[in-house]
Each structure stands twice: as structure tokens, then as C-alpha cells.
Amino acid sequence: xxxxxxxxxxGGVGKTATSVNLSYLSAHTGHQxxxxxxxPQGSASYYFRVKPAKKFSASKFLxxxxxxxxxxxxTNYDNLDILPADFTYRNLDLAxxxxxxxxxxxKRILKPLKQEYDHVFLxxxxxxxxxxxxxxxAADILLIPFxxxxxxxxxxxxxxxxxxxxxxxxxxxxxxxxxVEKRKRIHQEMMNHFKGRKRILHSSIPYLAEVEKxxxxxxxxxxxxxNSVAARAYAGLWEEIQQHIC
Amino acid sequence: xxxxxxLSRILNDSVAVQDVIHSLEKKYTVEALPKKHSAxxxxxxxxxxxxxxxxxxxxxxxxxxxxxxxxxxxxLPLQLKGKPPRFWQxxxxxxxxxxxxxxxxxxxxxxxxxxxxxxxxLNIVNRDKKIIAKVTFSETTFDKDKSYTxxxxxxVRGYNxxxxxxxxxLESFGNPQPDTIVQTLKTSLSASGHAxxxxxxxxxxxxxxxxxxxxxxxxxxxxxxSTMLANIPGIIDDIDSEFLHDFxxxxxxxRSGLTMMKRVLxxxxxxxxxxxxKFLGQITGPVRDLDVYLLAEDNYRGxxxxxxxxxxxxxxxxLAGQRRREQIKLAKTLKAPxxxxxxxxxxxYLAQSDAPVSRSGQKxxxxxxxxxxxxxxxxxxxxxxxxxxxxxxxxxxxxRIQGKKLRYALEFFSSLYPPKEMKQLIxxxxxxQNNLGDFNDLSVQQDMLKYSLSILKPGTVKAxxxxxxxxxxxxxxxxxxxxxxxxxxxTFTAFSxxxxxxxxxxxFR
Numbered sequence: 001x002x003x004x005x006x007x008x009x010x011g012g013v014g015k016t017a018t019s020v021n022l023s024y025l026s027a028h029t030g031h032q033x034x035x036x037x038x039x040p041q042g043s044a045s046y047y048f049r050v051k052p053a054k055k056f057s058a059s060k061f062l063x064x065x066x067x068x069x070x071x072x073x074x075t076n077y078d079n080l081d082i083l084p085a086d087f088t089y090r091n092l093d094l095a096x097x098x099x100x101x102x103x104x105x106x107k108r109i110l111k112p113l114k115q116e117y118d119h120v121f122l123x124x125x126x127x128x129x130x131x132x133x134x135x136x137x138a139a140d141i142l143l144i145p146f147x148x149x150x151x152x153x154x155x156x157x158x159x160x161x162x163x164x165x166x167x168x169x170x171x172x173x174x175x176x177x178x179x180v181e182k183r184k185r186i187h188q189e190m191m192n193h194f195k196g197r198k199r200i201l202h203s204s205i206p207y208l209a210e211v212e213k214x215x216x217x218x219x220x221x222x223x224x225x226x227n228s229v230a231a232r233a234y235a236g237l238w239e240e241i242q243q244h245i246c
Numbered sequence: 247x248x249x250x251x252x253l254s255r256i257l258n259d260s261v262a263v264q265d266v267i268h269s270l271e272k273k274y275t276v277e278a279l280p281k282k283h284s285a286x287x288x289x290x291x292x293x294x295x296x297x298x299x300x301x302x303x304x305x306x307x308x309x310x311x312x313x314x315x316x317x318x319x320x321x322l323p324l325q326l327k328g329k330p331p332r333f334w335q336x337x338x339x340x341x342x343x344x345x346x347x348x349x350x351x352x353x354x355x356x357x358x359x360x361x362x363x364x365x366x367x368l369n370i371v372n373r374d375k376k377i378i379a380k381v382t383f384s385e386t387t388f389d390k391d392k393s394y395t396x397x398x399x400x401x402v403r404g405y406n407x408x409x410x411x412x413x414x415x416l417e418s419f420g421n422p423q424p425d426t427i428v429q430t431l432k433t434s435l436s437a438s439g440h441a442x443x444x445x446x447x448x449x450x451x452x453x454x455x456x457x458x459x460x461x462x463x464x465x466x467x468x469x470x471x472s473t474m475l476a477n478i479p480g481i482i483d484d485i486d487s488e489f490l491h492d493f494x495x496x497x498x499x500x501r502s503g504l505t506m507m508k509r510v511l512x513x514x515x516x517x518x519x520x521x522x523x524k525f526l527g528q529i530t531g532p533v534r535d536l537d538v539y540l541l542a543e544d545n546y547r548g549x550x551x552x553x554x555x556x557x558x559x560x561x562x563x564x565l566a567g568q569r570r571r572e573q574i575k576l577a578k579t580l581k582a583p584x585x586x587x588x589x590x591x592x593x594x595y596l597a598q599s600d601a602p603v604s605r606s607g608q609k610x611x612x613x614x615x616x617x618x619x620x621x622x623x624x625x626x627x628x629x630x631x632x633x634x635x636x637x638x639x640x641x642x643x644x645x646r647i648q649g650k651k652l653r654y655a656l657e658f659f660s661s662l663y664p665p666k667e668m669k670q671l672i673x674x675x676x677x678x679q680n681n682l683g684d685f686n687d688l689s690v691q692q693d694m695l696k697y698s699l700s701i702l703k704p705g706t707v708k709a710x711x712x713x714x715x716x717x718x719x720x721x722x723x724x725x726x727x728x729x730x731x732x733x734x735x736x737t738f739t740a741f742s743x744x745x746x747x748x749x750x751x752x753x754f755r
Binding site: 030031032048049050051053069071072073074075076081116118218 | 247248250320322323369374375376377401402403404405
């Protein structure tokens with residue numbers, strides 16, 4: 001099984017759209033897939049029309065085991081389940097901090113799910129926090145969507161520094177250019193700057209209305225518009241990521 | 247995690263699919279998906295190797311599925327353009343290829359049954375248009391006259407209360423049936439009079455201690471004859487090497503039975519069929535020998551350094567050519583009247599109930615079984631004890647034949663004795679047989695290679711490379727044979743250990 005965390009320090013870079021579309025494509029190709037919505041905003045859960053159970057909370061999530069099993073929901077798509085987010089997830093950091101082995105907690109929570117799923121996607125909230133560190137330990141692939149701007153370059157180098165200091169494996173990092181606007185020169189320049197570098201994926205996701213329409217349809221792009229440019233871009237991205245999954 | 251709940255009901259004849267849909271629409275928000283027609287086929291080896299390992303393999307709409315029916319775990323499905331390849335080696339690199347390799351080994355994947363399924367799916371949704379349960383109506387058609395309609399209800403994870411509610415609503419429309427892929431397989435096979443595991447290359451003779459020796463012998467021979475007949479079409483069509491292998495083993499067992507129980511059948515009958523089955527053994531020998539070598543190609547390649555492997559390729563090309571020629575001859579001979587009449591007449595004899603019965607044939611089977619097993623065992627103990635590290639190879643080969651005869655005898659009469667003890671005796675004997683068999687295989691392979699070397703026409707680069715490879719192989723096989731030979735003494739000591747012999751005495755004296 002592979003754990004694929006979609007993460008960025010910054011918000012609004014297309015993390016949820018990436019998690020939702022990639023998990024859909026994973027399931028569509030026959031892989032048993034779980035999407036864990038870890039963002040208290042619960043956007044991924046909203047896209048899949050799933051509400052968390054009333055008794056579910058951050059502390060239940062951190063207990064793992066049957067508390068998680070009981071709250072996993074089937075989506076409208078074959079092979080794809082979701083663990084919906086709960087608003088109490090905003091306190092995940094505090095709850096983690098009070099626990100023993102707080103940095104590897106998430107890895108331990110996800111371990112039993114390896115028996116059930118081929119791919120587990122984590123839609124992560126922004127920031128570098130204790131939860132983020134947990135993600136870095138737990139993930140096999142850390143997919144980082146970036147809007148190609150100067151600030152993105154800055155946050156990427158901060159992340160690399162963090163990995164170095166924490167002795168984390170940089171090989172699990174993969175940068176994805178997201179919300180790319182062809183007509184913006186800065187986007188083109190930044191992409192050229194990074195082109196061919198290690199840890200930068202060849203595929204990128206353009207800024208497209210189809211992606212925004214996910215909120216209207218409450219469906220992944222390849223489900224409501226399978227032949228669109230956006231759907232093809234996500235399919236190309238998924239194909240590339242699969243090559244990096246051992 | 248709990249597996250998803252599912253339920254299936256075969257609809258009563260008086261119930262139309264539309265009736266059920268209308269009744270559901272009154273209580274739930276229903277989204278109907280377009281009807282789908284799909285051709286489905288089940289695949290397994292002739293001897294059901296997948297099913298025996300709790301696996302079902304089926305092709306539906308060009309997608310090949312491999313499912314563990316004990317826990318419903320599914321190997322990643324494989325998209326295909328047509329039917330699946332016959333052998334695992336011909337599959338594209340994927341998880342399914344690895345799994346199949348472990349299960350089917352040298353056997354071919356065959357279509358066991360095919361049918362047409364028309365399904366109509368309804369999604370039961372909530373106010374958010376989130377699916378909370380799935381209902382599918384399937385009309386399964388096996389042939390023109392055989393079809394049935396069923397309704398399946400599938401739980402969506404996290405929405406179990408809706409599953410329970412709907413299952414109550416569906417109660418009145420039909421009778422429950424296990425909704426498993428295995429059930430579909432069984433139903434589709436039964437349409438053609440088959441069932442999973444209806445052929446096995448393993449032996450199982452159900453004898454009764456009250457039987458006369460003649461009745462028991464006929465029961466054994468009939469069972470072996472069925473195996474022979476089942477395998478003939480596969481040999482003629484050259485589907486995979488195991489058809490011929492199983493056919494030859496059944497012949498060897500029959501010959502061994504006719505020799506061991508010579509007086510149970512009238513002597514002229516025993517002798518006549520001994521000659522006939524010897525003939526069937528002889529005509530099938532060349533193809534089987536070549537199969538054994540061809541199946542060992544990878545093993546042989548692994549024994550040689552890379553620079554000697556090219557010559558081996560030429561050598562195997564030549565063997566494959568020989569096999570093609572021999573297979574044509576074999577298929578022709580098997581279709582010829584002589585083979586057919588041997589098996590027909592044997593069948594006829596076994597079915598006769600008014601044939602004269604010899605005195606030995608009238609004896610209880612337990613007396614005959616005991617006599618044969620004790621005799622065979624004593625022979626092995628006598629001959630095996632005499633073997634020393636200096637004994638000629640021929641002595642070990644003779645002992646191997648004796649071991650085989652004892653093994654057949656134990657298998658023939660196994661059902662007359664306690665299963666646990668018989669299993670133990672066979673297991674112990676198997677260890678001795680493995681050692682002797684390995685030594686024999688290595689010796690036979692060396693003889694074949696020496697012969698191939700002797701008839702190789704010199705003068706070409708190809709011949710030079712081939713002879714270098716054969717030389718390398720001969721050296722390698724020689725050393726391995728010596729190594730196997732050194733283990734004989736300890737293996738035989740274990741076989742003849744007092745504990746094992748005491749068990750023989752307890753059961754057969």
C-alpha cells in the first residue's frame with residue numbers, strides 16, 4: 001500500500017482538488033482507495049457528499065482502529081472510500097501534542113488500513129505543525145501542489161530545510177505545479193526555472209474553470225467531464241505518480 | 247474492517263423487475279442507471295488449481311478479475327483485448343501475472359463456462375444525492391432455456407441501517423440465495439453438467455473393507471480409466487503438458503495394479519491389458535520426455551554462466567522442433583482405432599458383472615492390501631539396506647521403482663486404514679522417493695545430454711556453442727547428482743527407522 005499525502009504550507013493551492021481527483025482516478029483504475037480528509041474545512045468530504053458521523057472527533061481519529069473503521073464512508077464511486085473531516089480537526093495539533101510518540105502517531109493510525117487499501121490519500125490542512133510532521137513520517141509520497149510564483153519557491157526551500165534538519169527522506173517529496181496560468185509570464189518563468197530538476201513532476205495542472213465547477217457538481221472532474229482538459233491533466237499526473245509508487 | 251453486507255434473492259416467477267422498482271420508488275429516492283449487457287466467462291486450469299486455492303478468475307467486459315472468495319480480496323484487475331492468454335508467462339508484467347504464476351504453474355488457463363448477464367442498477371440516494379445503498383437486477387442467461395433473474399442489494403460503507411431497511415423491503419419478492427461469485431460459477435457450470443473441482447489429478451479411491459479384492463480392483467481401475475479418458479482430448483489438442491502427464495501416471499498406476507494384483511483378475515485378462523497399457527505407455531513416452539526437458543529450460547539456464555546460455559537456446563530450439571513432430575505422431579496414434587479399442591474393451595471388462603472370478607478375486611480386499619503392502623515394504627527394506635556408498639547407480643534406480651510400487655499400493659488402499667496414519671506413512675515414503683527421484687532425474691538428464699552430444703553434427707558455430715553448453719550442463723548435473731547421492735543413506739535410515747516400521751506393523755500385520 002502507498003500513502004500519498006497532498007500537502008502545502010500555503011492554502012488555496014489546489015490541494016483538495018488534487019486529492020479528490022487523484023483518489024477518484026486511483027479507484028477508477030481498480031485500486032482499493034481511501035481518502036482521508038484531514039482539513040477541518042471538510043471540502044473533500046463536501047465534494048463527495050459525505051458528512052461525518054455526529055460522534056466523530058479529532059480525539060477519536062487519534063485513537064485509530066475501530067474508531068476510524070466505523071467512520072469510513074463509501075463514496076458514490078466503486079473502490080473509493082472516504083474518512084470525512086470533522087470540525088474538531090482544527091484541534092488535532094493540540095491533541096497530538098498531548099500524546100506519547102506524537103510524531104509517529106499518524107503512521108501508527110494508518111498502518112492497519114494497509115490491509116484494506118492499495119492507496120490512501122491524505123488531504124492535509126496547510127501549515128508546518130505537529131500534524132504536518134506526522135504526515136512527513138507517515139507518507140510514502142508527499143505531493144506538494146505549488147502555484148508557480150516566487151513565494152512558492154520560498155516555501156519550497158523552507159520545506160527542504162525542514163526535511164534536512166529533521167533527517168527526513170527527501171525522495172518522498174514531489175512538487176506539482178498547480179493552477180498554472182499560461183498567459184502569466186511569472187508562471188512560465190518559474191516553471192522554466194524549475195524544469196528538469198529533481199523532485200519536480202513533469203505533469204502540471206492548469207488553472208481551469210472545470211476544476212472550480214467541482215463545487216457545483218460535487219463530483220471529481222473526471223466523473224462529470226471525463227474528456228475535459230482538466231480531467232486529462234489529472235489523468236497524466238496520476239500516471240506519472242504511479243511510476244513513483246513502489 | 248467488516249466486509250460489506252450483501253444480499254441476493256432470486257425473483258419469484260410471478261414478480262417482474264418493474265414491480266420491485268415501483269415498490270422501491272414509493273419509499274426511496276431512486277436513480278436508475280442504463281441497462282448493461284455483459285459477456286462473462288470463468289477461467290481456471292483443467293484441474294481447478296485456482297478454485298482449490300479459493301480463487302475465482304473471470305472475464306467481464308474485457309476486464310480479467312482474480313478474486314479470493316474466502317475474503318473477497320481482489321488482485322488488481324487486468325484490461326484485455328480478448329480472451330486471457332493461456333499461460334502465465336504470456337501475461338503482461340503485473341500483479342495478476344505474479345499471482346497466477348504461483349497458482350497455475352505449468353497449466354493452461356481454460357474457459358470453464360460462459361454466459362450473458364444483463365444488469366440494471368439502481369442507486370438509492372439521500373437528499374444530498376449521496377448513494378446510501380445499491381440495488382442491482384441481473385438476468386443471467388446460460389443457454390437459450392436456462393436463465394434466472396435475481397436482485398442484489400449491496401451495502402455502502404457507513405450506511406448499514408439503510409441496507410437493513412432495504413433488505414426487509416425486498417423480503418417478499420423472492421428466495422434468498424448466496425450472492426457470491428462462487429455461486430454464479432457453480433450455477434453457470436451446472437448448466438453444462440459440471441461443477442468446480444470435478445477433475446483432480448490427485449488420487450482418491452473410496453474402498454470398503456467389506457469389498458472383495460475383485461470389486462476393489464475394478465473400482466481402482468475404473469477411477470484410473472476415467473482419468474485417462476478425461477485427459478485424452480487435452481493431449482490431442484496439446485493444451486498443456488499436464489494432460490499427458492496425468493494420463494501417463496494413470497497408465498503407470500494401472501500397470502502397477504495389474505502386476506501387484508495379478509491373480510485378482512483372470513491371468514489372461516491381466517496379461518492382455520498389461521501388454522495394452524505398456525503400449526500406451528510407450529507411445530506417450532517420447533513427448534513426455536521432451537516435455538520434461540523443455541519445462542526445465544529455465545532451470546538449465548540458471549545452471550550456466552551467461553556466455554554458455556546461447557548454445558542452450560539452440561539446443562532447446564532443436565528439442566522444441568522434435569516435440570512438435572512427436573506430438574503430431576502421438577495425436578495421430580491416440581485417434582487411431584487401436585488406442586480407442588484398448589480403452590473401450592477395458593471399460594467393457596470393468597463393467598461386466600458376470601465375468602468369472604478367480605479365487606484371489608474373491609478374497610476380502612483387506613487381505614490382498616495387507617499382503618501387497620507388506621511384500622513391497624519388505625522388498626524395499628531388504629534392497630535398501632544392502633546399498634552402500636559404493637553401490638552402482640542401477641541399485642538406486644531399482645529401489646526407486648520399488649518405492650513407487652509401495653506408494654501406489656498405499657494410495658490404492660489408503661481408504662481402508664486410518665487416514666492420519668496413512669498420511670504419515672506416505673509422507674515418510676515421499677521423502678525417500680524424492681531423494682531417489684532427484685538422483686534418477688539427474689542421471690537420466692545426463693544420459694540424454696550425452697546422447698545429444700554424440701549425435702551433434704560438428705563443424706558449425708552453432709554446434710560448437712551447443713556442445714559447450716551441453717558440456718557445462720553435464721558437469722553441473724554430475725556434481726549435483728553426486729551431492730544428492732550422499733543424502734541417500736540418511737534418508738533411507740529415516741525411512742527404515744523403528745518408529746516408522748512399527749507403524750507399518752501395527753497397520754498391516
